[in-house]
Amino acid sequence: MIHLDYAAAPEAASLGRVRERYQMFLGGEFVDGHGPDLVSVNPSDETTLSTVSSASAEDVNTAVRLARTAYEDVWSRLSGLERGKYLFRIARGIAERSRELAVLESLDNGKPIKETRDFDVPAAAQYFFSYAGWADKLQHLGYGPSPSALGVAGQVIPWNFPLLMAAWKIAPALAAGNTVVIKPAETTSLSILVLAEIMADAGLPAGVVNVLPGAGDIGAALVGHPGIDKVAFTGSTAVGKRIQTELAGTGRRLTLELGGKGANIVFDDAAVDQAVEGVVNGIFFNQGQVCCAGSRLLVQESVAEELLDRLRARVATLRVGHALDKNTDVGAVNSRAQLDKITALTQSGVDEGAQRWVSPCPLPETGLYVAPTILTDASPSMRVSREEIFGPVLTTLTFRTPEEAIAKANNTPYGLSAGVWTDKGSRAMAVAGALRAGVVWNNTFNRFDPAAAFGGYGESGFGREGGPYGLAAYLDTDDEGVL
Amino acid sequence: MAQRVTVTKTCKLYIGGALARSESGRTVRVTDHQGEFMANAALASRKDGRDAVVAARKGQVAWASATPYNRGQVMYRMAEMMEGRRAELVQALRDLSGLSVARASREVDLAVDSLVHHAGWTDKLATVMGSVNAVSSPFFSYSAPEPTGVVVAAAPAEHALLGLVSALAPVVAGGNAVVLVTRAEAACVAAVLAEILATSDLPAGVVNLLTGHAAEVLPHLAAHGDVNGLDLTGVDAGLRAELGRVAAGTVKRVHVPRRPFDPEAAPGTTRLRAFLETKTVWHPTGAPSLAGGSSY
Numbered sequence: 001m002i003h004l005d006y007a008a009a010p011e012a013a014s015l016g017r018v019r020e021r022y023q024m025f026l027g028g029e030f031v032d033g034h035g036p037d038l039v040s041v042n043p044s045d046e047t048t049l050s051t052v053s054s055a056s057a058e059d060v061n062t063a064v065r066l067a068r069t070a071y072e073d074v075w076s077r078l079s080g081l082e083r084g085k086y087l088f089r090i091a092r093g094i095a096e097r098s099r100e101l102a103v104l105e106s107l108d109n110g111k112p113i114k115e116t117r118d119f120d121v122p123a124a125a126q127y128f129f130s131y132a133g134w135a136d137k138l139q140h141l142g143y144g145p146s147p148s149a150l151g152v153a154g155q156v157i158p159w160n161f162p163l164l165m166a167a168w169k170i171a172p173a174l175a176a177g178n179t180v181v182i183k184p185a186e187t188t189s190l191s192i193l194v195l196a197e198i199m200a201d202a203g204l205p206a207g208v209v210n211v212l213p214g215a216g217d218i219g220a221a222l223v224g225h226p227g228i229d230k231v232a233f234t235g236s237t238a239v240g241k242r243i244q245t246e247l248a249g250t251g252r253r254l255t256l257e258l259g260g261k262g263a264n265i266v267f268d269d270a271a272v273d274q275a276v277e278g279v280v281n282g283i284f285f286n287q288g289q290v291c292c293a294g295s296r297l298l299v300q301e302s303v304a305e306e307l308l309d310r311l312r313a314r315v316a317t318l319r320v321g322h323a324l325d326k327n328t329d330v331g332a333v334n335s336r337a338q339l340d341k342i343t344a345l346t347q348s349g350v351d352e353g354a355q356r357w358v359s360p361c362p363l364p365e366t367g368l369y370v371a372p373t374i375l376t377d378a379s380p381s382m383r384v385s386r387e388e389i390f391g392p393v394l395t396t397l398t399f400r401t402p403e404e405a406i407a408k409a410n411n412t413p414y415g416l417s418a419g420v421w422t423d424k425g426s427r428a429m430a431v432a433g434a435l436r437a438g439v440v441w442n443n444t445f446n447r448f449d450p451a452a453a454f455g456g457y458g459e460s461g462f463g464r465e466g467g468p469y470g471l472a473a474y475l476d477t478d479d480e481g482v483l
Numbered sequence: 484m485a486q487r488v489t490v491t492k493t494c495k496l497y498i499g500g501a502l503a504r505s506e507s508g509r510t511v512r513v514t515d516h517q518g519e520f521m522a523n524a525a526l527a528s529r530k531d532g533r534d535a536v537v538a539a540r541k542g543q544v545a546w547a548s549a550t551p552y553n554r555g556q557v558m559y560r561m562a563e564m565m566e567g568r569r570a571e572l573v574q575a576l577r578d579l580s581g582l583s584v585a586r587a588s589r590e591v592d593l594a595v596d597s598l599v600h601h602a603g604w605t606d607k608l609a610t611v612m613g614s615v616n617a618v619s620s621p622f623f624s625y626s627a628p629e630p631t632g633v634v635v636a637a638a639p640a641e642h643a644l645l646g647l648v649s650a651l652a653p654v655v656a657g658g659n660a661v662v663l664v665t666r667a668e669a670a671c672v673a674a675v676l677a678e679i680l681a682t683s684d685l686p687a688g689v690v691n692l693l694t695g696h697a698a699e700v701l702p703h704l705a706a707h708g709d710v711n712g713l714d715l716t717g718v719d720a721g722l723r724a725e726l727g728r729v730a731a732g733t734v735k736r737v738h739v740p741r742r743p744f745d746p747e748a749a750p751g752t753t754r755l756r757a758f759l760e761t762k763t764v765w766h767p768t769g770a771p772s773l774a775g776g777s778s779y
Contacts, residue, residue, distance in 0.1 A: 126619070142611065237734070244731035249724020251741075256734065413733070425766075432764045442766040449618035453626040453763045458711070459734045464761050467616060469626065477756070478741045481748035
């Protein structure tokens with residue numbers, strides 16, 4: 001057998017134009033915050049990438065005040081068409097600086113350059129472009145002739161898709177006519193601050209979007225701030241519950257996009273190679289740090305052995321390495337803390353009796369890497385089957401009948417995503433109908449589009465992002481007495 | 484001839500399609516608006532609440548699997564049954580609150596009309612609230628509403644009949660089941676409604692009526708792991724925040740109205756949407772000939 005090695009194919013880090021220090025974006029200016037500087041680490045080699053000035057609780061007050069002024073004096077007085085034109089400009093700006101953003105995102109997050117280049121950055125531009133076109137069409141949504149904006153939105157986003165989550169949050173909020181105070185995750189502030197530059201270059205009026213880097217305390221100060229009208233949070237279910245608790249009785253609106261434990265169901269008639277590719281994509285995309293990851297493989301007993309053999313063979317070929325290497329399939333996980341969490345939870349699965357298989361792929365000597373891992377015979381009661389691992393770790397179980405597959409898939413407090421692999425269209429649709437999940441992918445996985453709603457059932461949160469559903473989260477949709 | 488002794492009705496709870504006393508054996512003395520004894524109404528306990536949730540879950544599965552046309556017919560049947568018992572409802576409302584005949588009749592009108600309105604929604608939800616998504620990849624992608632599941636609601640204290648109907652109609656039209664708590668004083672109105680529901684071909688458990696104290700039963704149900712949503716329209720402002728906090732423990736959908744309940748207002752879609760989930764399904768379209776390779 002001929003053995004072909006891959007030569008390293010690194011993208012130039014200089015394309016990311018990483019600066020020594022980044023400032024927060026407040027009232028249209030880049031200024032120092034009053035919080036401690038955050039250190040941004042490159043997860044691919046654990047070197048220091050940059051420092052970021054962070055916000056204090058007082059800066060949150062300032063940002064909310066500036067966003068309110070911008071809402072009352074400027075943004076709410078613009079027509080939808082004019083608002084939309086700013087969003088179109090931002091979409092163009094992202095596309096124009098896409099190469100820089102892709103490299104920067106890979107450096108800061110650890111995700112492979114081929115993902116940031118081909119997914120994160122172009123999708124971010126697409127969300128802005130799509131919502132730009134909605135800004136002057138709110139009257140067509142079905143909430144009356146002129147549904148009004150809510151006011152100031154406070155948004156908190158996670159580190160797994162830093163730029164894309166910023167786009168998912170900011171674009172619909174602005175299109176609906178709100179102004180924004182947004183806090184990126186502590187470990188990934190860089191790309192949203194470049195986005196802030198793009199917004200400033202687009203001439204977006206000062207204070208319409210304010211970016212406050214900071215840790216969890218700043219997020220808590222923001223979502224609990226009485227001066228905001230709407231909270232949008234993407235992150236863990238535990239934090240989501242705290243936010244829902246805090247906002248109860250305040251009248252402030254809330255949408256939550258929380259964790260998941262998605263089932264990927266493979267029936268015996270599925271095209272095996274396609275299913276294997278889909279399972280790989282479902283759990284190893286972005287190192288498995290995806291709320292909608294297909295982290296539970298349910299495979300029909302009659303094909304389980306063959307499928308798992310082929311799956312292991314395929315996963316063994318995945319290349320784990322530096323995020324900037326264009327050959328890298330699986331990059332670095334985002335932080336040491338996340339690596340420790342993945343390791344501990346995986347170990348708990350082994351301790352509880354699951355069979356662990358780890359890809360024999362070589363790992364770089366430095367950096368935050370986890371080799372792709374499969375835990376077979378992971379019973380439904382094990383922690384690894386119930387808790388979100390948020391890493392490149394797949395659990396597997398078998399089933400005999402479609403009813404059993406559905407019951408096992410739905411046996412979770414979460415309900416974000418699921419996959420169904422079968423050659424039979426009617427079965428795919430029927431199973432999709434029976435799954436309690438906000439997104440179901442038939443014979444595919446991890447598909448996203450600004451025209452399609454995304455969001456969870458149950459403890460995966462409420463509210464939807466994408467399409468007209470995403471706008472409803474930022475509008476007064478109360479039509480009692482109106483329609 | 485001696486005057487005939489009238490036969491009075493025992494006002495019971497309505498759980499899982501059956502009219503039943505509280506498992507606790509508790510009752511509350513109910514009087515009319517002039518203080519005259521009317522009934523010893525069953526007073527629901529927490530255990531009755533749990534039993535109602537079990538019944539609601541069973542009912543919800545059956546109800547959600549019925550066709551939209553069938554759900555619409557059943558809801559229209561509810562309106563028919565209510566129209567047929569108009570006189571009894573008018574009397575019950577008058578006994579309770581001393582309403583004029585005209586006002587009591589108007590409340591029954593509005594309740595019947597609310598059921599008719601929502602009966603018409605069942606096969607239009609996906610059309611009005613769903614979409615085919617114009618995704619930029621070779622997939623058929625649609626988003627459509629689905630029921631949230633089991634919803635717990637409290638009826639407003641005023642409008643003894645309409646408060647109940649306006650709470651249950653949008654929830655049930657969406658394919659959900661509901662556990663509805665109403666104050667025990669209004670038990671005689673709730674009892675007539677229960678009899679209407681019991682003769683409307685509604686699967687057992689889709690609507691459950693508990694007469695009791697919201698402050699006693701609701702915190703328990705707000706924390707219940709098999710309850711998916713809460714409608715706090717009929718809950719006092721003070722209790723709303725507490726119930727909202729309890730509900731956050733399981734990320735329940737919580738509806739809190741933004742304006743006072745107005746029986747004459749157009750119903751809108753807010754309460755309907757409050758207990759609907761949106762599911763997005765993706766399916767490959769590929770090409771008629773797969774010679775060029777599949778889309779995945």
